[in-house]
Amino acid sequence: xxxxxxxxxxxxKTAAILTQKHPAPQYSRKQSQLRCNGxxxxxxxxxxxxxxxxxxxxxxxxxPDIDDPEIQCILIRxxxxxxxxxxxxxxxAITGLDWILExxxxxxxxxxxxxxxxxxxxxxxxxxxxEGSPFDHVTDLQGRRIATEAVGMTRRFLARxxxxxxxxFSWGATEVxxxxxxxxxxxxxxxxxxxxANQLKVMxxxxxxxxxxxxxxxxxxxxxxGPKIDGVLMLLKGAIAAATRVTLAMNVPRERIEAVVAxxxxxxxxxxxxxxxxxxxxxxxxxxxxLVRTLIPLLYAAGARGIIEMPIHKIIE
Numbered sequence: 113x114x115x116x117x118x119x120x121x122x123x124x125k126t127a128a129i130l131t132q133k134h135p136a137p138q139y140s141r142k143q144s145q146l147r148c149n150g151x152x153x154x155x156x157x158x159x160x161x162x163x164x165x166x167x168x169x170x171x172x173x174x175x176p177d178i179d180d181p182e183i184q185c186i187l188i189r190x191x192x193x194x195x196x197x198x199x200x201x202x203x204x205a206i207t208g209l210d211w212i213l214e215x216x217x218x219x220x221x222x223x224x225x226x227x228x229x230x231x232x233x234x235x236x237x238x239x240x241x242x243e244g245s246p247f248d249h250v251t252d253l254q255g256r257r258i259a260t261e262a263v264g265m266t267r268r269f270l271a272r273x274x275x276x277x278x279x280x281f282s283w284g285a286t287e288v289x290x291x292x293x294x295x296x297x298x299x300x301x302x303x304x305x306x307x308x309a310n311q312l313k314v315m316x317x318x319x320x321x322x323x324x325x326x327x328x329x330x331x332x333x334x335x336x337x338g339p340k341i342d343g344v345l346m347l348l349k350g351a352i353a354a355a356t357r358v359t360l361a362m363n364v365p366r367e368r369i370e371a372v373v374a375x376x377x378x379x380x381x382x383x384x385x386x387x388x389x390x391x392x393x394x395x396x397x398x399x400x401x402x403l404v405r406t407l408i409p410l411l412y413a414a415g416a417r418g419i420i421e422m423p424i425h426k427i428i429e
Contacts, residue, residue, distance in 0.1 A: 182340065194219055194326060203331035204341045206348075210237060210300075210321035214264045219326040222345055226322040227352040233302070237262060237319040239269070240287075240312040241296040250316055253277045259286050259294035266298045269318050287312060350426030358404060359422040360411075361396040368415030369393055375410050377403065398424065 176185040188196075193207040194217035206225055226232060239258075241247035247256070250273045259282040260266045266279050282289065286299045287310045298318055301307055307314065325345055331337045364372045372395060373382055382397035395416070399407065408419055 191215075197326055197328050200328045200330060202328070203334075203337050204325065204327040204344070206323050206325050208235060208321045209324050210235065210262065210265065210319055212324060212326065213319070214262050216264065217326075218329075220329050220332055221324050221326050222341075223325040223349060224322050225325055225348060225352060228355050232323055235321045236301050236317060237265065237298060237321065238301045238307070238314045239266075239296060239298050239316040239318055240290070240301075240307055240314050242290040243311045243313050245291055245295070245313075247296055248313075248315060250275055253296055256295035257293075258296050258298060259289045260298035261286065262298060265319060269298070269316075346428060347426060350428045353427040353429065354424040356401055357398050357424055357427065358401045359396060359398055359424055360404065360407065360419065361394065361422065362411060362416040362419040363387065363392050364395050364416050366391055366393055369395070371414045372411055372416050375407065375414055398427070 174187040176187070178185050190207045191211050191214070193202070193205040194212045194215045196202040197205050197219045198215075198217035204222075212219065212221070226234060239250060247253055250270065253270075254275050255277060257278045257280055258266060258270075259280045261282050261284075263279050263281050270277055270279075280294060282294075282297070282299075286297045287306050289297055290310075290312060296315065297312070301314070304314075325348070327341055331341060362372070369384070376382055376397055377399055380397040380399055382395050385394040385396075387394055404421055408421070411419060
């Protein structure tokens, strides 16, 4: 039986989890594993800190170690992930919607994994031209040259607007090409700082992309790989659900319970537990971390004591 593989990579800087459909090569030390691909470090760190998988990257190796014997990690570029999943070389992955669309890969899209972590946010692909140029709308680019890494995405965008232009693949530093090397570009913009630094103006938003968990169709039907993929996805979604929340626990005098509970967010359902001292009750609840700095002084003023704030690694709904 082939082993599942998890991979984490960049979705224009994001992560990917992939599994290997076929038996591991002879040089692999494991017979059945989930292969994890990591790019730029961030995704592997999230697997380690949030999904509770321990990873270690040794020197220049592209095969990080992980303490789950059913997972084998490998580092590859996110642009390639959807293609490998479609081919069944890998069973599942986290990669950007942009690269799924760019490659046209036929894969099962299982979840949007947008999260408040580095490299897990929304990526904007924009069409831009030089400030002061006559190119303000895509129709102004008829017969002109456009530089981009996402050739397929750009071609489809032009087709939707009835524009024919020369599309040139860009190997990098795309934002420096207008006006000498290209009339316009289609490139990733997260903050817009690079566009501003190179005196570029945004003409259109071409695509907003977020990290997606994808899988090979046959892998999902496999009696072992399918449940393994489901389990990894459950842990990742649980980590995302917990990313902005913490647990607050406190001791409250019985006569102050109503006053304390009234301060907690409406969506919170606190747990009340009896203490050895019958005059006190333990109250614990999950709240948004951003509310804690306001809540704790109010809870203390209402009578809560021994207030503890604790991180949450996962929330499984």
